[in-house]
Amino acid sequence: MSKRRVTVIDIARAAGVSKSTVSLVLQGSSLVNDGTRAKVSAVMRDLGYVYNRGAANLRQSASKSKIIGVVVNDLTNGFFAELAVGVDMVVQSAGFVQFLSNTSESLDRQREVIASMREHGISGLIMSPARGTEAADLKPLVGAGIPVVVAVRNVSGAKASSVISDNREGVFAGVKHLASLGHRRIAFVGGFSDTAVFEERLAGYRDAIETCGLPLDEELIVSGPPSRAGGAEAVARVLSIADRPTAAVCFNDAVAFGVCDGLRARGLEPARDFAVVGFDDVIEAKTAVPALTTISVDPQGMGRRAAQLLLKQINAGKAEPEAIVSSVRLVVRESCGRPIHDTIGRKEA
Missing domain, CATH: 3.40.50.2300 (Response regulator)
Structure with missing residues (x-):
């Protein structure tokens, strides 16, 4: 049996504040002092509370929110921009919109953006995890029944689907x-x-x-x-x-x-x-x-495959983990030059 959902009242009781104070914290009100805000925020994290700004979406299935979260570890690398383009090709044609975020290899930033995406009622998540990501970091998503596809970097022990290259x-x-x-x-x-x-x-x-x-x-x-x-x-x-x-x-x-x-x-x-x-x-x-x-x-192709796998799980209404290992190929251009003798390339810099 699933655990009872944490409520605003639970947060207020645990933090020793009123329900209205918790509501003000959730709204980002300046009426709450920094100390109280920090205490309430800590309790919410400890209890695993998720605030959904799209409250009406809570009465609908996750598959009807039409939002796909995409989280990458380094958007300055052109690879991930191409990956996101591939995702967008698929989700857009299926009537979804993607929310794209960059973590810059920060686990804290990754937790923040994923929490924010959950607040907006994402239907599923595609992510290239930040360094140090563990199965426990994905457990709240998987436990909530939100389909997750891990791309590029696998996460050992995570009950999530994956799309990686060979x-x-x-x-x-x-x-x-x-x-x-x-x-x-x-x-x-x-x-x-x-x-x-x-x-x-x-x-x-x-x-x-x-x-x-x-x-x-x-x-x-x-x-x-x-x-x-x-x-x-x-x-x-x-x-x-x-x-x-x-x-x-x-x-x-x-x-x-x-x-x-x-x-x-x-x-x-x-x-x-x-x-x-x-x-x-x-x-x-x-x-x-x-x-x-x-x-x-083929970064765009990897993005397309990840999106197709995620939509398959969303449409099925369940997240059965699948693993895809994409084949790769050597593309020979000019940067290796001609065949060499052992002495070439060892001149003094």
Whole structure:
């Protein structure tokens, strides 16, 4: 049997204030002092209270609210903008509207935006979780019967659907391509080492190094923020290695663009002096100079699949978890240059 819903009266009793004071806090009234507001807000969080501004929607099924929440961890990365476009293509044609929010990898911000979306009566949620997200963070949503689809980053133990790419196979293909061009010292660059995506892509790197008969050097694994700035910083560390590599498979395209920036800052030219492979195949990859060789994930396609899965669950009236692993493919462009001899790419920066 489901638990009794927490009411304003419960909040007032637990906080030791009147019902009207709780109502004023919910309305954001300036009549409530900061101390009382903080105490009431803390009680609401502890009791799991959710205030729904669309009160009329409470008398309707969640599937009739026509609002889809979309929460991503880094909207400055073009990948997530394309993902959101893919979601919008599907939900808009189905008569829904998406509420999009960015967490910037903050768990606190993620909790705030999800709570706000619930207040507005979302029918379901698509999210790329912030670092450190655990199954317990999704439990209130799943427990309330709100369909959730986790995209890009999986959350271990969460009873939610997921749409992720074949991270292992993607990096494996990238390393194998570089090895076929004659590279023997290949780095793996970028990504937060405490995420499942990093672990999966690193596993692909290790497998490929072994399969290609290359020596595994842990010094060539350089983690860092999965951003352009992170890539520029990481390649500086890569180039400081005594027996430095001649190529790198990057955690994503943003890191790859940063690696190219960092190479040029040190007098090296991507493709000619150092081969670069990205991961994602964002729109800018094909127009970059040099055009980026990358692992194509099809961000918009991933967004469409996530939205289709969510709508399927909304229409069914139940959230039966499903897991989709999207296939990937290597797209060869210009950033790896021509086949090399062992000496190329090791000139002094």
